[in-house]
Amino acid sequence: DAGVTQSPTHLIKTRGQQVTLRCSPKSGHDTVSWYQQALGQGPQFIFQYYEEEERQRGNFPDRFSGHQFPNYSSELNVNALLLGDSALYLCASSTGTGQETQYFGPGTRLLVL
Amino acid sequence: AQKVTQAQTEISVVEKEDVTLDCVYETRDTTYYLFWYKQPPSGELVFLIRRNSFDEQNEISGRYSWNFQKSTSSFNFTITASQVVDSAVYFCALSEAEQAGTALIFGKGTTLSVSS
Numbered sequence: 063d064a065g066v067t068q069s070p071t072h073l074i075k076t077r078g079q080q081v082t083l084r085c086s087p088k089s090g091h092d093t094v095s096w097y098q099q100a101l102g103q104g105p106q107f108i109f110q111y112y113e114e115e116e117r118q119r120g121n122f123p124d125r126f127s128g129h130q131f132p133n134y135s136s137e138l139n140v141n142a143l144l145l146g147d148s149a150l151y152l153c154a155s156s157t158g159t160g161q162e163t164q165y166f167g168p169g170t171r172l173l174v175l
Numbered sequence: 176a177q178k179v180t181q182a183q184t185e186i187s188v189v190e191k192e193d194v195t196l197d198c199v200y201e202t203r204d205t206t207y208y209l210f211w212y213k214q215p216p217s218g219e220l221v222f223l224i225r226r227n228s229f230d231e232q233n234e235i236s237g238r239y240s241w242n243f244q245k246s247t248s249s250f251n252f253t254i255t256a257s258q259v260v261d262s263a264v265y266f267c268a269l270s271e272a273e274q275a276g277t278a279l280i281f282g283k284g285t286t287l288s289v290s291s
Binding site for chain 2: 093095097102103104105106107110112117118120150152154156162163164165166167168169171
């Protein structure tokens with residue numbers, strides 16, 4: 063049973079560029095959440111997608127956007143990258159009903175120079 | 176406002192010692208869920224336990240045990256007879272039932288180092 067997968071594993075970008083991160087949920091899951099984890103901090107919730115709609119959003123600027131596809135996979139897009147966007151980006155999947163447990167992928171480490 | 180506090184930033188123990196990781200939460204919801212995750216150096220968050228606000232029974236799973244006390248808004252995690260493989264960052268998280276989605280609010284984590 064494949065778990066949550068994310069690509070790429072590492073990424074280096076320069077300020078002002080745009081980046082797209084990808085996530086495939088665990089088999090049977092239809093909800094995808096994205097988190098940003100800065101060095102030495104706990105993960106911060108970015109947004110959650112369910113039925114191809116953004117269901118909930120954290121306190122992140124509009125530069126952060128996302129998408130969910132019919133097969134439940136998801137993308138996180140960040141425009142106009144800032145140095146402060148350097149972090150580990152974690153994707154988590156769960157079922158859409160109730161407060162089900164979120165299972166995390168290995169993350170994408172983004173470095174903005 | 177919702178908040179999770181893990182006051183212990185780092186803990187160092189020697190193998191076979193017992194260790195307790197503290198977690199205190201704040202929420203105005205009457206129904207909520209609490210979680211513990213483990214993050215080894217590889218970076219992937221590993222789910223350990225989920226607890227509902229209406230279930231205050233303590234839980235034991237092998238060397239791991241959890242103590243949930245609504246009266247003190249705490250959900251502490253104890254590792255008995257610690258091992259080197261327990262070295263990791265441990266996060267406590269909260270999810271509120273009265274929100275549109277199921278966002279997790281994490282504490283800042285406690286880094287546990289177990290030496291042999």
